[in-house]
Amino acid sequence: MKKEASAIENGSHFPHYLHELSEEDEKRLEKLFKQLDANGDGRIDVQDLSESLKRMGVHQLPGHAEKFIERSDQNQSGDLTLAEFVHYVIEHEKKLRLVFSSLDHNKDGRLDLDEIYSSLHKLGLKITRGEARKLLERMDKDGTLVINFGEWRDYLLFHPSSELHDILQYWRHSTYLDIGEDLNVPDDFSAAELQQGLWWRHLLAGGVAGAVSRTATAPLDRLKVFLQVHGKSHFSSIKHCLRHMLNEGGVRSLWRGNGINVLKIAPESALKFMAYEYAKRALRGERPREISIYERFAAGSFAGGFSQTVIYPMEVLKTRLALRRTGQYKGMVDAAMKIYNAEGMRAFYKGYIPNLLGIIPYAGIDLCVYETLKKRYLRNHDETEDPGVMVLLACGTVSSTCGQIASYPLALVRTRLQAAAVLQQQAGGVDPATLNMRTLFRSIVRQEGFLGLYRGIAPNFLKVAPAVSISYVVYEKCRTALGVTMT
Structure with a gap:
C-alpha cells in the first residue's frame, strides 16, 4: 500500500x-x-x-x-x-x-x-x-x-x-541523404507514417535540406556543367574555368541556375514519392509484405523515370541558366520563353534519353552498394552496436559515388545535348538538330579519349562530402522541428 x-x-x-x-x-x-x-x-x-x-x-x-x-x-x-x-x-x-x-x-x-x-x-x-x-x-x-x-x-x-x-x-534501418543529384532512389516510409501523414513532413524536411545543400554547393555544380559542356578545348583546368566564370559575371554568377535547381525539388520529390508508392503497391500485390531489394530497385527506377519525364524541361532550363552570359536572360520565365521561341518545345527534352538511361545504373548501384555496406557492418559488429549516423553517412556517400561513376558518361552526354544550341551559337559547331546520343559519344571518345566522358567529375566529387554533411544536419534540425523521427 x-x-x-x-x-x-x-x-x-x-x-x-x-x-x-x-x-x-x-x-x-x-x-x-x-x-x-x-x-x-x-x-x-x-x-x-x-x-x-x-x-x-x-x-x-x-x-x-x-x-x-x-x-x-x-x-x-x-x-x-x-x-x-x-x-x-x-x-x-x-x-x-x-x-x-x-x-x-x-x-x-x-x-x-x-x-x-x-x-x-x-x-x-x-x-x-x-x-x-x-x-x-x-x-x-x-x-x-x-x-x-x-x-x-x-x-x-x-x-x-x-x-x-x-x-x-x-x-535494420537507413537514413536520408541529398547530394543534389537528380536520380536518387526515393525513401521508404512505414505504414504508420503513411497513415498519420508524417511522410509529407519527411519530404518537407528533405526539401529544405536539399535546398540548403544545393545552394551551398551551387558553385561546384556550375563548374561541373561548364567543364562537361566545354571540355578541355576551352579550359585547361578547374582553376582556369573558375577564373573565367568570375571574370565574366563576378561572384554572384557562381549561383546561376541554382534557383531552378532548388525550385524543382518540391515537384520532383512529390512525383517520385507518389510513383514509388504506386509501383510498390503494384509489385506487392494483394499480400501486405515488405518488397525485396530487387523490387525496390525496380520501383525506384520507375519512380525516377516518371518524375524526370514530368520535370525534365526544368533540367534543361537549369543547364541553360547555368551556362548563360551576363544579361542574356532576365530570369527563368524569360529564358524559357526565349528558348521556346527560338528552338520550339523539343528543346526542353534534349538529352532526355541518356538521362532516362542513367537512372538504371545510378539507382541500381547506389542502392545495392548501400545495402551491401550496411549488411557487412551488421555482420561484423556485436549485438549492442547499431549502424550510427557516421556509418550510415559513409555508406551513403560511397554508394552514391559509385552510382555517379557508373552513370556519369550518360549525364555528361545529356548535358551536352541540352547545351548543343548554346555551343552552336557561340562557336558555330554541329547543328543541334543532327546531334544525337550515339554521335556525341563517338565524337567525345574520338576527340578527348575515354576520359573525356568523365570531364567535370572532379568538382562533382568535391561537392559530395559538404553536400552530404549539410543535407544531413539541416534535415535533422528540420525533422526535429516538424516532430518526426527517422525511420
Missing part, C-alpha cells in the same frame, strides 16, 4: 498495477526503474533514459528515448513516475507477447532460427537466413540459438513500437 500511496502522490493514475504484479515482476520492474533513474529523484526523463540505456549497452536509435517517454507519460509532465513506467511496460509487454506467440509456431514458448525465418517471410519481411540468424544472436543471451520470451522482451522492451515491421526496422 505504501507503493500505491507513493504513486498517487507522484501524480500517477495507475497505482493498480503495483499490487496486481507478481512479487518477481514487482522486484524486476522496481530494480529496472532505479537503474533508469540516473539522478535518483524518483522520476525518469529523456536525459535519464538516454544515459542509462547507453550505460546498460541497450540498442537504441535517434529519437527512441523521446518517443518512449512520450508514449508512457500519461500526465504529460515530461517525465515518468514509477506507476507510469510500470503501467506502460506491462501494456507493452502484453503486445510483445502477442507478437512472440504469432512467431512461435509449435507453441513451445521458444523461438528458433527456422521459426523466425519462416514467420518473417510469411509476413512479407524479406530477409536472408543469415540476417535472421544474426537477429536471433542479438537476442540470445545464453548462446543456445533459441530465445524465450524473457530474452525477446528484454531486447525489445525500450523500443517504442510493438509492430513487427517496426521491430525489424529497429534492427
Whole structure:
C-alpha cells in the first residue's frame, strides 16, 4: 500500500498495477526503474533514459528515448513516475507477447532460427537466413540459438513500437541523404507514417535540406556543367574555368541556375514519392509484405523515370541558366520563353534519353552498394552496436559515388545535348538538330579519349562530402522541428 500511496502522490493514475504484479515482476520492474533513474529523484526523463540505456549497452536509435517517454507519460509532465513506467511496460509487454506467440509456431514458448525465418517471410519481411540468424544472436543471451520470451522482451522492451515491421526496422534501418543529384532512389516510409501523414513532413524536411545543400554547393555544380559542356578545348583546368566564370559575371554568377535547381525539388520529390508508392503497391500485390531489394530497385527506377519525364524541361532550363552570359536572360520565365521561341518545345527534352538511361545504373548501384555496406557492418559488429549516423553517412556517400561513376558518361552526354544550341551559337559547331546520343559519344571518345566522358567529375566529387554533411544536419534540425523521427 505504501507503493500505491507513493504513486498517487507522484501524480500517477495507475497505482493498480503495483499490487496486481507478481512479487518477481514487482522486484524486476522496481530494480529496472532505479537503474533508469540516473539522478535518483524518483522520476525518469529523456536525459535519464538516454544515459542509462547507453550505460546498460541497450540498442537504441535517434529519437527512441523521446518517443518512449512520450508514449508512457500519461500526465504529460515530461517525465515518468514509477506507476507510469510500470503501467506502460506491462501494456507493452502484453503486445510483445502477442507478437512472440504469432512467431512461435509449435507453441513451445521458444523461438528458433527456422521459426523466425519462416514467420518473417510469411509476413512479407524479406530477409536472408543469415540476417535472421544474426537477429536471433542479438537476442540470445545464453548462446543456445533459441530465445524465450524473457530474452525477446528484454531486447525489445525500450523500443517504442510493438509492430513487427517496426521491430525489424529497429534492427535494420537507413537514413536520408541529398547530394543534389537528380536520380536518387526515393525513401521508404512505414505504414504508420503513411497513415498519420508524417511522410509529407519527411519530404518537407528533405526539401529544405536539399535546398540548403544545393545552394551551398551551387558553385561546384556550375563548374561541373561548364567543364562537361566545354571540355578541355576551352579550359585547361578547374582553376582556369573558375577564373573565367568570375571574370565574366563576378561572384554572384557562381549561383546561376541554382534557383531552378532548388525550385524543382518540391515537384520532383512529390512525383517520385507518389510513383514509388504506386509501383510498390503494384509489385506487392494483394499480400501486405515488405518488397525485396530487387523490387525496390525496380520501383525506384520507375519512380525516377516518371518524375524526370514530368520535370525534365526544368533540367534543361537549369543547364541553360547555368551556362548563360551576363544579361542574356532576365530570369527563368524569360529564358524559357526565349528558348521556346527560338528552338520550339523539343528543346526542353534534349538529352532526355541518356538521362532516362542513367537512372538504371545510378539507382541500381547506389542502392545495392548501400545495402551491401550496411549488411557487412551488421555482420561484423556485436549485438549492442547499431549502424550510427557516421556509418550510415559513409555508406551513403560511397554508394552514391559509385552510382555517379557508373552513370556519369550518360549525364555528361545529356548535358551536352541540352547545351548543343548554346555551343552552336557561340562557336558555330554541329547543328543541334543532327546531334544525337550515339554521335556525341563517338565524337567525345574520338576527340578527348575515354576520359573525356568523365570531364567535370572532379568538382562533382568535391561537392559530395559538404553536400552530404549539410543535407544531413539541416534535415535533422528540420525533422526535429516538424516532430518526426527517422525511420
